[in-house]
Amino acid sequence: MEQYTLATQLVQYLIAGLTIGSIYAMVAIGFNIIYNVTEIINFAQGEFVMLGGLIMATLCHWLGVPFFLVLPLAMLAVTGIGVMLDRLAIRPVRQPTVMTLIMATIAASILLKGAAMLLWGKDPYDVAAFSGRVPIMFLGASIQPQNLWVMGILGVVVAVLTHFFGNTIVGKAMIACADNPSAARLVGINVRRMVLLSFALSAGIGALAGIVITPLSLMDYDRGAMLAVKGFGALILGGLGSFPGAVLGGLLLGGIESFGAGLVSSAYKDVFALVFLLLVLFIKPSGLLRSGAVAKMKRF
Amino acid sequence: MLEVRDLHVYYGAVHALKGVSLEVPQGGIVTLVGANGAGKSTLLKAIAGLLPARQGSIRLEGQEISSRGAEGIVAKGLCLVPEGRQVFGTLKVIDNLNLGAFLLRGGKHQAKRQELLDYVYDLFPILEERQNQYAGTLSGGQQQMLAIGRALMANPRILVLDEPSMGLAPLVVREILKVLGALNQKGLTILLVEQNARAALKVASYGYVLETGGMAAQGEAKALLSDQNILKAYLGG
DSSP states (O other), X not given: OOOOOHHHHHHHHHHHHHHHHHHHHHHHHHHHHHHHHHSOOOTTHHHHHHHHHHHHHHHHHHHOOOHHHXXXXXXXXXXXXXXXXXXIIITTOSSOOXXXXXXXXXXXXXXXXXXXXXXXXXXXXXXXXTTOSOOEEETTEEEOHHHHHHHHHHHHHHHHHHHHHHHOHHHHHHHHHHHOHHHHHHTTOOHHHHHHHHHHHHXXXXXXXXXXHHHHHOBOTTHHHHHHHHHHHHHHHHOTTOHHHHHHXXXXXXXXXXXXXXXXXXXXXXXXXXXXXXXXXXHOTTOTTOOHHHHHHSOO | OEEEEEEEEEETTEEEEEEEEEEEOTTOEEEEEOOTTSSHHHHHHHHHTSSOOSEEEEEETTXXXXXXXXXXXXXXXXXXXXXXXXXXXXXXXXXXXXXXXGGGOSGGGHHHHHHHHHHHHHHXXXXXXXXXXXXXXXXXXXXXHHHHHHHHTTOOSEEEEEOTTTTOOHHHHHHHHHHHHHHHHTTOEXXXXXXXXXXXXXXXXXXXXXXXXXXXXXXXXXXXXXXXHHHHHHSOO
């Protein structure tokens, strides 16, 4: 029997924390994309994650096709749902204010959760791990290949989005819409199309997070809300609107949860994360990576 | 070039424009002056497609544009430099300019975009110096130059400006008006709205005076400037 030292345990907790943290980060990034274009917090973001996992599971079981063929299909389906959310819940609002639109997303999240319960029932679903379930030993800790997939996919998402918002004209146009929608229209940007694109993008990223985490922690209809809360916490922690902040916030939150659960008690794992969040809000209310100057330019 | 006929526009429940007509000839520089609240900005917003026209027509080169929406009107060659500059403060100067050419995106227009950018930098060298600075950190005058530059990046045939002198030092105002004159010399049609009526009438060839939603007077800029009654009544003496 192998000896588990404190050091190997710490490595184990770190891996677990970074994995769940990567998921929180992806949820936070999804929040950010929509927030940055519309100033709306989309509370249906967790539902995208849940739907990604469940649709993936269903497609795999039904079609029995290998995974990488189904993955884009599942993402596409959830992206479609994101587009519908904009079309059916956001765009028709007659006199849109940020608050009414946020309420519309809350309604949508309840609706999606209910529909998922009717469609999939209350049982959790599993999806085969991307590259098997034979653990890799690393510094005495055992790592599932799926853990690496989760972190790797976060890396890919961050790289792609950094390029998109930093270097492409459509990415900049999305930022411009958030900055000043009427000026954006005056340079010929179709603001509604950009809002639609933001919903599609963050639905796709949410789905990806759901797909990649399901082999590790299963997925059921009820998981969305908690993921949204954690992702939102990560977002606030890192600073609303900041992409590096979303990643840092997600990984920190995941790490604190994991170490807290492992070293103290798993019953309190949510408490550690929330207490840390409160501390940050007391000390630096704008979040870790958001400058006060930028925060002042936003309405909230 | 631009022809507005009997335009009625409501701002919420307020009947802000009550049958306004105006014409800007090809290659001309026309100014619209009037007191605060006369409806100048409302008229420009309606022309640019940000506000819907309840009645009347807005034609650009003979084509009705009043139902096209702001994006479609930019594509037709009319650009509005909005009141209060409205640059994208959270983006860099260069990004603001590139977004001005949003409708010319894609590899096909690469050469045209570069040409426009060089042209704008030539007009406002300070923008090239500050190209990697966030637009929100520029001074008011520089932001106004950026707003004009951004509009020029769309390669407009008619440029519409809403109070470009607002809140700026007299020296900067003079510089901006000088650039507008130079642009007009190069063939750009300009519609300039100003509260600073004297300065505007000095660069323009023709002027309109707007008062509480209707045209109160119009005529050659020189004639308006020398008309004591108009100066007293509408232009503050």
